[in-house]
Amino acid sequence: MHYVTAGDGTQLYVKDWGSGPPVILLHGWPLSSDSWDDQAMAIAEAGFRAIAYDRRGFGRSSQPWTGYDYNTLTDDLAAVITQTGVQDAVLVGFSMGGGEVARYMSRHAGRSVSKAALISSVVPYMRQTDDNPEGTDQGVFVEMLQRIKEDRAQFFATFFRDFFGVSLMSHPASDEVIDWARSVAMQASLKATLECAKSFATTDFRLDLAAFKVPTLIIHGNEDNTVPIDASGRAAAKGIANARLIEYDGAPHGVQVTHKDQLSDDLIDFLRD
Numbered sequence: 001m002h003y004v005t006a007g008d009g010t011q012l013y014v015k016d017w018g019s020g021p022p023v024i025l026l027h028g029w030p031l032s033s034d035s036w037d038d039q040a041m042a043i044a045e046a047g048f049r050a051i052a053y054d055r056r057g058f059g060r061s062s063q064p065w066t067g068y069d070y071n072t073l074t075d076d077l078a079a080v081i082t083q084t085g086v087q088d089a090v091l092v093g094f095s096m097g098g099g100e101v102a103r104y105m106s107r108h109a110g111r112s113v114s115k116a117a118l119i120s121s122v123v124p125y126m127r128q129t130d131d132n133p134e135g136t137d138q139g140v141f142v143e144m145l146q147r148i149k150e151d152r153a154q155f156f157a158t159f160f161r162d163f164f165g166v167s168l169m170s171h172p173a174s175d176e177v178i179d180w181a182r183s184v185a186m187q188a189s190l191k192a193t194l195e196c197a198k199s200f201a202t203t204d205f206r207l208d209l210a211a212f213k214v215p216t217l218i219i220h221g222n223e224d225n226t227v228p229i230d231a232s233g234r235a236a237a238k239g240i241a242n243a244r245l246i247e248y249d250g251a252p253h254g255v256q257v258t259h260k261d262q263l264s265d266d267l268i269d270f271l272r273d
Contacts, residue, residue, distance in 0.1 A: 004083045006056065006076045008067060013060035014053040014080065018044025022086035023271065025052040026077070026097030028120070029196050030156070030185040032059030035094070035256055042264035048271055051089075053080055055097075057192020059184070068195035070203050074103040081112050088114040090271060094256065095227060096200040098123045098236075103203075106211035117217040117270060119263070120253050122227055123236045124205045134231035141201040145194060152193065156182040162225050165252025172258040181254075209239035216243040217270045219263065221251025 004012045015033055023043050025036040033052035040050040054061040056076055057068060067073070077100050081089060091113055093101035098121025105116065128135035147155040160166075160181045164173035185193070218240075220233025229247070237245035246266060248259055255263050 004053065004080050006067075006079045008064065008072075010056045010064050010067065010076070011062040012053050012056060012076060012080060014051065014084070015040065016084065017041070017050045018048060020048045021271070022049045022051060022084070022089040024077070024080065024086070024089050024091050025050065026091070026093040026100050027052065027055065027058075028095030028097055029200060030058065030188050030193050031181065032184050032187065034059070034184060035181075038260045039256060039264050039267060043268060043271070046268045046271070048268075049086075051080070051084055051086070055192075055196070057196065058188040060187075063189040063192060065191060068192055068199055070099055070103045070199055071107060073199075074100050074107050077104050078108050078111070087112050090115040090117065092117040092119065092267065093121055094119040095253065096122055096196060099200055099203060099205055102205040102208040102212075105213070106208040110211065110213055113214055115215050115217070115270065116212060117219070117267065118233070118236055119219045120221065120224055120227055120255055121218070121232055121236065122200045122205075123232065124209055124239055125203075125235075126201055126227065126231065127204075128231075132231065134228070134235070136201075136228070136231070138201075141197070145197060148190075148193060148197070152190065153182065153186060156185045160185075160254075163252065164254040164258055165223065165225075172252065173254065177257055206239065209236065212240045212243070214242070215270075215273075216240050217266070218243055218245045219248065219255065219266060220245070221248040221253065221255055221259075223250050224253045226253035
């Protein structure tokens with residue numbers, strides 16, 4: 001199986017590696033399921049079934065004009081779960097993908113899910129408000145959208161350096177990885193890129209946290225400048241029952257690359273627990 005059909009006919013490209021207990025990997029913005037390849041291989045080699053798919057509008061999936069709100073994106077996840085026939089799956093959401101995990105737990109009552117993991121996730125709420133003072137100022141997102149509209153290739157060149165924590169003094173990801181990430185990001189439609197950025201920047205998942213009824217692992221770098229840990233990983237750990245938070249000291253946002261072996265090991269330990 002290479003594609004799943006969503007409720008509105010959108011075709012979702014799916015990778016399905018290995019056999020055993022199922023693990024569904026949800027990628028971050030603005031990448032594709034390819035960003036999970038290192039972990040997916042490790043998970044499959046450890047005796048699990050690793051399923052990763054391209055979000056609508058990204059990678060090899062269809063690029064519809066609509067459907068980039070979290071309710072629709074979560075219904076896409078439900079279609080993947082149904083059409084792959086999985087039961088007792090572990091959902092693993094990176095960055096934007098964490099929002100789909102959270103909304104699935106509430107909107108679909110966690111059907112067929114046995115565990116959940118949030119990696120560098122946007123959950124519970126990114127936007128700064130009076131009751132969410134640790135969030136990011138809305139002006140940051142407005143500027144980001146404007147820069148994408150003006151020259152998204154140039155925007156991504158800078159964005160991914162921050163994403164992977166690359167600076168004059170630190171090079172946890174190679175120039176080639178940054179070039180690859182930018183090329184994957186440019187495969188997405190401009191519409192999907194903009195609308196999904198609006199969705200993860202403005203969707204409040206705080207009420208979804210109570211719907212987590214399964215063991216939950218939260219992994220977040222404490223030097224994540226893309227999704228700062230105080231308003232995300234630490235807040236989610238406080239709001240989700242049976243959650244365990246692992247902080248990666250000095251880690252940036254893109255831990256799938258910068259801490260790929262540690263992340264694979266921690267995920268597999270969680271799967272086996």
